[in-house]
Amino acid sequence: MSFADIQKQAIAEWQALHDSRKPRILVGTATCGRAAGAEAVLAAIDKELREQNIDAIVIQVGCIGLCYAEPLVDIIKPGRPRICYGNVTPEIVAQLIEDYLVKDNPRPDLALGTIGDGGVDGIPNLFGLPVLKSQLRIVLRRCGFIDPTNINHYIANGGYSGLVKALAMKPEEIIEEVKKSGLRGRGGAGFPTGQKWEFCRKSPGEEKYIICNADEGDPGAFMNRSLLEGDPHSVLEGMLIGAYAIGAKEGYIYCRAEYPLALERLRIALKQLKEYQLIGDNILGSNFSFHLKIKEGAGAFVCGEETALMASIEGKRGMPRSRPPFPAVSGLWGKPTNINNVETWANVAAIMQRGASWYASYGTQGSKGTKTFSLVGKVERTGLIEVPFGITMRQIIYEIGGSILKGKRFKGVQTGGPSGGCLPPDFLDTPVDYDSLTSAGSIMGSGGMIVMDEDTCMVDMARFFISFTQLESCGKCIPCRWGTKQMLDILEDIVNGRGKPEDIELLQELAESIKDGSLCGLGQTAPNPVLTSIRYFRDEYKAHVEEKRCPALVCNALISYYIDPEKCQGCIICLRSCPAGAIKGGKRVIHVIDQDKCTKCGTCLDICPPRFNAVVKTSGERPAVPEEPVPISSAGKTRGGQQ
Amino acid sequence: MANSSVAQGAQAPLEKEMARQQRLDEILSSYQGNEEELIPILQQVQQVFGYLPEPAMKKIAKFLKLPESTIFGVGTFYAQFKLVPSGRNIIRVCRGTACHVRGATGILGEVEKQLGIKPGESTSDLEYALEAIACFGSCALAPVMVIGNNVYGRMTPAKVKEVLANVGAER
Ligand SMILES: Cc1cc2nc3c(=O)[nH]c(=O)nc-3n(C[C@H](O)[C@H](O)[C@H](O)COP(=O)(O)O)c2cc1C
Ligand code: FES
Numbered sequence: 001m002s003f004a005d006i007q008k009q010a011i012a013e014w015q016a017l018h019d020s021r022k023p024r025i026l027v028g029t030a031t032c033g034r035a036a037g038a039e040a041v042l043a044a045i046d047k048e049l050r051e052q053n054i055d056a057i058v059i060q061v062g063c064i065g066l067c068y069a070e071p072l073v074d075i076i077k078p079g080r081p082r083i084c085y086g087n088v089t090p091e092i093v094a095q096l097i098e099d100y101l102v103k104d105n106p107r108p109d110l111a112l113g114t115i116g117d118g119g120v121d122g123i124p125n126l127f128g129l130p131v132l133k134s135q136l137r138i139v140l141r142r143c144g145f146i147d148p149t150n151i152n153h154y155i156a157n158g159g160y161s162g163l164v165k166a167l168a169m170k171p172e173e174i175i176e177e178v179k180k181s182g183l184r185g186r187g188g189a190g191f192p193t194g195q196k197w198e199f200c201r202k203s204p205g206e207e208k209y210i211i212c213n214a215d216e217g218d219p220g221a222f223m224n225r226s227l228l229e230g231d232p233h234s235v236l237e238g239m240l241i242g243a244y245a246i247g248a249k250e251g252y253i254y255c256r257a258e259y260p261l262a263l264e265r266l267r268i269a270l271k272q273l274k275e276y277q278l279i280g281d282n283i284l285g286s287n288f289s290f291h292l293k294i295k296e297g298a299g300a301f302v303c304g305e306e307t308a309l310m311a312s313i314e315g316k317r318g319m320p321r322s323r324p325p326f327p328a329v330s331g332l333w334g335k336p337t338n339i340n341n342v343e344t345w346a347n348v349a350a351i352m353q354r355g356a357s358w359y360a361s362y363g364t365q366g367s368k369g370t371k372t373f374s375l376v377g378k379v380e381r382t383g384l385i386e387v388p389f390g391i392t393m394r395q396i397i398y399e400i401g402g403s404i405l406k407g408k409r410f411k412g413v414q415t416g417g418p419s420g421g422c423l424p425p426d427f428l429d430t431p432v433d434y435d436s437l438t439s440a441g442s443i444m445g446s447g448g449m450i451v452m453d454e455d456t457c458m459v460d461m462a463r464f465f466i467s468f469t470q471l472e473s474c475g476k477c478i479p480c481r482w483g484t485k486q487m488l489d490i491l492e493d494i495v496n497g498r499g500k501p502e503d504i505e506l507l508q509e510l511a512e513s514i515k516d517g518s519l520c521g522l523g524q525t526a527p528n529p530v531l532t533s534i535r536y537f538r539d540e541y542k543a544h545v546e547e548k549r550c551p552a553l554v555c556n557a558l559i560s561y562y563i564d565p566e567k568c569q570g571c572i573i574c575l576r577s578c579p580a581g582a583i584k585g586g587k588r589v590i591h592v593i594d595q596d597k598c599t600k601c602g603t604c605l606d607i608c609p610p611r612f613n614a615v616v617k618t619s620g621e622r623p624a625v626p627e628e629p630v631p632i633s634s635a636g637k638t639r640g641g642q643q
Numbered sequence: 644m645a646n647s648s649v650a651q652g653a654q655a656p657l658e659k660e661m662a663r664q665q666r667l668d669e670i671l672s673s674y675q676g677n678e679e680e681l682i683p684i685l686q687q688v689q690q691v692f693g694y695l696p697e698p699a700m701k702k703i704a705k706f707l708k709l710p711e712s713t714i715f716g717v718g719t720f721y722a723q724f725k726l727v728p729s730g731r732n733i734i735r736v737c738r739g740t741a742c743h744v745r746g747a748t749g750i751l752g753e754v755e756k757q758l759g760i761k762p763g764e765s766t767s768d769l770e771y772a773l774e775a776i777a778c779f780g781s782c783a784l785a786p787v788m789v790i791g792n793n794v795y796g797r798m799t800p801a802k803v804k805e806v807l808a809n810v811g812a813e814r
Contacts, residue, residue, distance in 0.1 A: 035781040035796035067783030070796075219739030222780035257686075257723055258779055260792065298682055299722035301777065315681035317720040374782055376741035382783035417740065448782075450740050464743055468777065474720075 003164050003284055006276055007155055014156030023056045023101055026074040026082075028144060030063040030229040031261050032222070036070035037089065044090030045073075048097045056101065062230020064144030065384035066131065069112060072144075075100055082115040084126050130399050131381050136362060136388045138370045139346045143230030148265050151272040154233040160278060162352030166241045167286050174245040175201060178348060181356035182368030187213055187304075187341030188419065188446050189521075190367075190434040193348070196338060199328035200246045203336035208248040211313070211332070211339040212239055214255035214262070215297055215304035218417030219468065221448030223372040224342040226384045228255070228262035231346070232269040236292070238345030240279065241352050243290045246338050251290065254309050256297040266294055301418075301472035305520050306331075306339045308474065319474045320520035341446065343372055363389035367433035371444070377414075377451035378405045387432070394428040397451055408453040412536070416445030418465045419525030421532030422458065441532045443525070457554035458537040459544050463491040465529035469522060480523025483514035487530060496557040499545035504534060549620035556600050559619045563604075565590045567614035570632050574604035574615060585629040592629050666691050667699055671706050678707060681717055685724055694725040730765035730772030732810055734758065735789040739778030742786040746799075750786045751775060753800040757807050 017024070025045055029038045042060070049056055066072060069086030073093055076082040083106055085096060092110060099105040106120050113126025126132060146153035154160070166174050179194030200208060212235060216224040228235060239251055255263050270292060273279040281289040295313050302308045303318035310332045312318040331337025340348075347369060351359045360368045367389035373396070376382045380402030387396065393413060397404075404410050412422040421442035423430070430436050434444050452461070470484040487510055490503050511527030518524045534541060543549045550558040563574075563583075570588040582598040585591030591614075593604070608615040670687050674680045681703070688699050695718050704711040718724045736751045751762070754773060760766055762775035781787045784796025788806070795806050 031779070031794060032781050032783055032796070035784045035787060035794035070784065216780065217777070219737075219778035220741040220782050221778070222782055225780040258776065296683070296686065298686065298724065300720065312682065313679070315678040315717070317716055319720075374741075376782040376785060377744045382741075382785075384783070414740065448740065450744060452744055456744055461744075464740070472777075 001276070003160070007161075010152035010155035013152045017057070020057060021078050023054070023078065024076040025056055025058045026061045026076070026144075027058065028063055028070065028072040029060040030226055031259075032063055032067045032226075033070050033072065034261075036067075038071040040090050041071045041073060041088050041093050044093050045097070048094045052097060052102060054097065054101055059147050060149075061145065062143040062148050063226045063384060065135075065140065065226070065386070066112070066381070067383040068381045072112075074115070077101070081118045081120060083120060083123060084112045084115060085110050086112040131383075131402070132400075134391060134395050134399055135386055136370050137386050138350050138359075138362070139227060139234070139343055139372055140230070140384070140386045142234065143226065146231065148230055148232055149268050151233060151269065151276065154231065158353050159233055159349075160237055162349045163237050163240050163244075163278070164284065166244055166352050167284060167288060171201060171245045171247060174241065174352070177356045178245070178351060181347075181351045181359040182363070183344065183347055183351060183359070184367065184434060185341055186343035186347070186371065186446065188416070188443065190444055193340065193344055196328065196340075197242065197246050199326070200248075200336050200338040203328050205336050207250075207335045208246060209332045209335055209337040210239060210243050210246060210248040210251040211306075211309065211337060212251070212253040212342060212345055213304065213306070213309060213339055214253055214259075214342045215309060216256060216259070216342070216446065217301040217304040217472075218419075218446050218448045220374065220376055220414075220417060220450045221446055222374045223384060223447045225259050225262050227342055227346055227372070228259070229265050232262075232265045233273075234346040234349045235342050236266075236269055236273060236279075238340075238348035239292065240283070240290060241348055242338065242340065242345065244288050248338070249289055249291065251292045252295050252313055252332075253292065254295045254297060254303070254313060257299060258297075263294065263296060270294065300474075301468075302474045302520070302522050305522060307520070309339070310337065317474070319476045320522070322519055343447075364431065364433045366435050371432070371447060373447045373449045375401050375449050375451070377449075378408065378453040378456065379403070379451040380405060389433040390431045392429050392431055393423070396432065396449070397428070401451065404451065404453050408455060411452045411454055411456055412458070414442075414450040414452065414461070414529070415448070416443035416525075416528070417448045418468050419443060419521065419528055420445045421528050422452065422461065422536065423532070424536040426536075441535060442528070455552055455554070457495075457550055457552035458533045458540045459491065459495055459550070460552075460554045462530045462533045463488070463495055466491055466526065469526040473522060473526075477517070477519040477523060479514045479517035480519065480526065483510055483517070483523070484526050486510055487514070487527065491530070494541065494544045495550070495555040497544075497548045497555075499541075499548075501545060503545060504538070504541050508534060543620075547620055551619065553617050553619050555619075559600060559617055560595060560622055561593055561598060561600065561602070561604060561615060561617055562622055562625050563591045563593055564614045564616055565625055565630070567612055568632075569612050569614070571609070571612065574608050577603055577607050579603060588632050589629045590626065590632055592626060663692065667702060671702070674706075676707055678709060681707060681709070681714070682721070685714075685718060689724060693731070694728050697726075728765075728769060730769050732770060732790065733772045733774055734807070734810075735774045735776045735779075736762070737777075737779050737781075737785070737787040737789075738775045739782060739785075741778075741782035745785040747786045749800050750788060750798050750803055753803040754788070754807070757803065 027042050071088045073088045074082050074084045099107050108122030111123045113124045115126050175197050183193040184190040300318045303312045305320045308318040308320040327337040363369050370386050370388050372386045412424050414422045437444050466488045470488045473480045475481045511531050514527050543551050553559050568590045575583040580597050580599045582594045583591050605615040700714045704714045738747045760773050762773050765772040786798045788795050
């Protein structure tokens with residue numbers, strides 16, 4: 001079948017779906033949807049439709065990024081705009097089917113917004129809401145709109161037209177086009193993609209490989225997972241284009257084992273490609289042949305590093321090697337190899353479909369196009385976002401993210417994961433692009449964006465990241481293996497109240513040596529979270545070291561709990577629930593915490609009724625409170641906190 | 644990865660052992676014997692046995708014509724592989740960055756308390772194992788824990804009890 005025929009058939013299928021007289025129900029069943037309970041919702045839909053005898057089309061789609069409101073269900077009645085409902089439960093979906101499908105009440109109270117032309121009274125336009133207004137969707141544009149297990153949905157929406165266009169061009173022309181687009185690698189370092197391809201293309205050798213890096217090891221980042229789950233073909237199309245441009249006949253997708261659904265979607269997509277003969281020998285009648293294999297990772301962060309990843313594909317321990325030679329010269333099995341991130345590949349497909357100039361019209365001078373981020377942590381609206389480069393942190397955190405959870409104060413945002421840094425509020429108006437983030441002391445990274453508030457301790461975070469890199473260090477080079485261990489020991493001392501004044505400088509000194517001396521990016525960047533936190537939050541380090549105080553009240557060794565005698569009503573709720581039996585007192589007797597017995601579990605703080613609010617968590621000096629319980633009347637004070 | 648065919652240690656009856664040997668042979672016969680296949684083979688063997696038994700690793704070494712030390716090296720390098728039998732139901736708690744800032748420590752602590760084991764350990768009856776994982780990619784619903792193929796988001800210590808009770812692991 002020619003591509004034109006395939007396309008015609010796909011468009012007919014897509015059109016028939018849209019022209020159908022049956023209502024359509026779209027359920028977001030990517031991993032995050034499932035984690036929030038989408039499968040129970042799906043089962044409830046099936047049951048309700050059967051019971052009500054309604055003939056509807058139910059489609060499982062990927063994630064449109066509004067993870068905070070998962071599970072998401074969208075309902076489209078023929079001739080009406082699509083309505084998106086958030087925080088759907090099995091009970092709510094049953095109501096929706098009854099009220100909207102049967103009785104025609106669209107339930108504006110449960111709706112997030114409408115999508116598409118036309119409106120519905122009382123429901124805002126979804127893409128006009130602050131969470132989506134400043135987003136720009138290139139890579140994610142099909143996620144949540146198509147069935148990711150149906151290649152026809154992809155093709156009907158412009159899919160594989162980029163490949164067809166590419167096959168009519170000379171490989172060098174494609175590389176020129178990618179260069180012109182200004183696309184830079186989305187895996188972290190931001191190397192210009194076209195240039196990287198050119199190196200590999202020009203590298204002597206008949207056998208060449210391309211690889212898709214889907215290891216996504218940065219904890220807190222899930223952009224690649226969502227894309228693979230929601231629109232796997234966009235990544236495959238990019239790879240096919242790249243293989244043709246570079247002259248590779250074989251390729252690999254290396255995906256982490258923690259992403260079973262992404263792996264499943266990839267396998268389905270690959271099978272469909274084979275059925276349509278869009279992969280294999282002589283693709284679309286050309287003399288371009290390409291074969292692709294999927295490799296599953298086995299749980300090692302360092303395997304995201306390109307040389308380690310290749311060793312892992314070869315069946316070895318995932319240990320990096322020094323570069324040069326770069327993979328473009330000597331990569332997989334010593335052959336010229338080009339490796340790109342999932343999002344980079346998907347961008348390639350979009351660029352070939354719609355042209356380099358169109359693509360380059362978005363973004364900033366040095367950073368073209370869009371970037372996906374996983375916006376998580378202490379922010380109201382967590383989720384997957386895609387924004388043009390140049391947007392500010394403030395827009396991302398306050399407009400898209402809504403606000404800081406529970407009205408707390410914003411403290412910083414971590415970008416670049418364990419290789420990056422935490423930027424303080426001063427940088428809220430910095431444009432987000434490769435160069436600005438680097439000059440601020442962090443890095444773009446792959447797109448994890450973790451928002452921290454006043455309750456986050458920066459020293460604890462630094463310890464957290466170093467313990468991660470220390471655990472994940474492959475052990476090949478000493479600076480990384482032992483250096484991170486030394487840094488971890490010092491940070492453990494500091495958070496446990498054993499810090500010495502000279503420790504901060506020692507950390508900085510160690511950090512520099514580890515950066516200079518390590519073999520691969522893991523060690524070279526591991527000290528970054530420590531360095532930026534010292535740079536921007538030195539006061540917190542000093543409080544820990546000099547005053548043995550944790551200002552964010554996080555570090556267990558430095559905090560204590562006491563009961564405010566002014567507020568305690570002697571209700572014995574905390575006394576009874578203390579697992580350590582550390583609270584003394586009785587009914588109408590002011591309670592006292594025995595500091596020697598207290599394990600600092602925080603149960604008393606959680607359980608003290610909000611109307612009393614008598615348990616206080618503190619760090620540093622504790623105010624003088626009675627050491628033994630005293631009856632409330634003999635305290636001889638007017639009672640505060642009594643309502 | 645809740646699978647039903649996890650090893651029962653040395654007490655396994657002879658037929659069971661034979662069946663597992665046969666399964667191992669079947670697995671190996673579906674491969675060509677290239678070094679590239681080592682990790683997929685180990686993954687499949689672990690699926691069947693629940694861990695990588697020493698005799699199986701020796702057999703794999705022969706099959707791939709690699710030194711036993713290489714098999715052992717790969718088996719110990721990757722976090723996924725286990726060299727000793729572990730609990731049948733694996734409770735996996737995320738301690739990734741997003742989960743950490745949203746209280747993963749409390750979730751892990753509660754699971755530890757309920758199961759009476761630390762990450763990397765199994766209960767003595769080999770019913771449950773506890774693992775701390777770097778990230779499941781469900782960070783927007785942090786904190787997260789995973790049992791089998793079920794991902795549980797927006798966890799609280801109270802919800803831990805509920806979820807564990809559902810799999811019969813509450814203290
Ligand atoms: C420790 C370490 C971990 C990495 N993890 C990833 C990863 O998970 N995904 C990724 O795409 N790149 C990762 N990289 C970057 C890759 O080495 C490589 O630069 C990237 O895949 C190139 O693709 P790009 O040019 O499309 O960005 C990592 C690098 C280091 C040093
Ligand atoms: S950080 Fe816990 S799921 Fe990603």
